[in-house]
Amino acid sequence: MPELPEVETIARGLREPLVGRRFTGLRVGWENLVARPTVEEFERGLVGQRILGVKRRGKYLVFALSGGESLIVHLRMTGRLLIKNSGDQPDKHDYLIFELDDGRELRFNNVRKLGRVYLVDDEDEVMGRLGPEPLDDDFTSADFPALLSGRRGMIKPLLLNQRFMAGIGNIYADEALFAARIHPERKADTLTASEIERLYHAIRRVLAQGIRNRGTTFSDYLDAEGREGRNQEYLRVFRRTGQPCPRCGTPIERTVVGGRGTYFCPKCQK
DNA sequence: ACCACAACCTGGCCGC
DNA sequence: TGCGGCCAGGTTGTGG
Numbered sequence: 441m442p443e444l445p446e447v448e449t450i451a452r453g454l455r456e457p458l459v460g461r462r463f464t465g466l467r468v469g470w471e472n473l474v475a476r477p478t479v480e481e482f483e484r485g486l487v488g489q490r491i492l493g494v495k496r497r498g499k500y501l502v503f504a505l506s507g508g509e510s511l512i513v514h515l516r517m518t519g520r521l522l523i524k525n526s527g528d529q530p531d532k533h534d535y536l537i538f539e540l541d542d543g544r545e546l547r548f549n550n551v552r553k554l555g556r557v558y559l560v561d562d563e564d565e566v567m568g569r570l571g572p573e574p575l576d577d578d579f580t581s582a583d584f585p586a587l588l589s590g591r592r593g594m595i596k597p598l599l600l601n602q603r604f605m606a607g608i609g610n611i612y613a614d615e616a617l618f619a620a621r622i623h624p625e626r627k628a629d630t631l632t633a634s635e636i637e638r639l640y641h642a643i644r645r646v647l648a649q650g651i652r653n654r655g656t657t658f659s660d661y662l663d664a665e666g667r668e669g670r671n672q673e674y675l676r677v678f679r680r681t682g683q684p685c686p687r688c689g690t691p692i693e694r695t696v697v698g699g700r701g702t703y704f705c706p707k708c709q710k
Numbered sequence: 711a712c713c714a715c716a717a718c719c720t721g722g723c724c725g726c
Numbered sequence: 727t728g729c730g731g732c733c734a735g736g737t738t739g740t741g742g
Contacts, residue, residue: 441734441735442736443735443736446735472718499736514736514737515736516718516719516737517719517720517734517735517736517737518719518720518721518734518735519736550719551720551721552718552719552720552734553719553720554719554736554737556737590711591711591712592711592712593711593712593713594713600736602736602737609735609736610734610735610736611735612735656735659721659722659735660734661735678735698713698714699713699714700735701733701734701735
């Protein structure tokens with residue numbers, strides 16, 4: 441579910457309640473969510489540490505801890521990070537509950553149990569192979585052609601490859617390709633210079649819009665306070681099969697590209 | 711490098 | 727109402 445804009449919205453919402461707090465306890469309802477180290481070492485290493493900062497990298501959330509380690513969380517498909525009071529009704533899918541020193545809790549809610557948490561000395565152990573941050577100031581339109589060079593596969597699976605670029609998922613890949621008027625199955629090495637330029641700006645525009653709208657909620661996504669996003673009201677092709685293309689009126693089509701459901705306008709996207 | 715496919719999981723929806 | 731099949735915003739590993 442959560443892609444860069446959703447994870448960014450969560451990170452922003454977690455800063456105020458978490459920075460300066462200390463973890464006082466951990467309750468584990470599904471051990472496989474703890475990717476590393478072992479559950480016992482994870483709990484022992486975490487409890488007692490103060491949270492110094494919260495940031496996002498790609499689709500990961502990173503919590504800098506007072507002992508120098510980093511707590512890293514990936515929400516995968518259905519993960520949520522919610523701030524609750526300790527007395528609040530627990531949800532059956534709250535599989536990790538981080539107790540805080542102010543009577544509140546950080547709850548990792550995760551219906552499909554696919555999310556993962558890590559406690560590591562060096563965040564590169566988890567995120568070292570991620571591609572560039574598409575919204576960084578130092579990622580410019582001049583960098584994008586070089587990033588694409590040598591890539592011969594289809595453009596959509598490439599956008600979804602986190603080692604190519606960090607943070608893009610299925611929704612924003614389709615939206616960016618529509619905005620750039622590029623067919624999702626185009627081979628990366630057939631894109632013209634102007635298409636590459638359009639794609640660069642389209643990626644940044646759709647991600648920035650997603651953040652402005654506080655993320656896209658179809659079913660699962662909620663921010664740290666449990667609120668839905670509203671970017672679903674602004675999507676132009678994603679999950680809009682049969683509805684008219686906002687540019688030309690042709691019905692939007694759905695196909696499968698690289699194993700993922702893919703929405704596009706067959707007339708605008710060549 | 712690239713591609714297809716399976717695995718990890720549960721819940722919602724659809725058709726029968 | 728029940729049941730099987732399919733689908734889902736992500737990632738990783740395997741085999742070709």
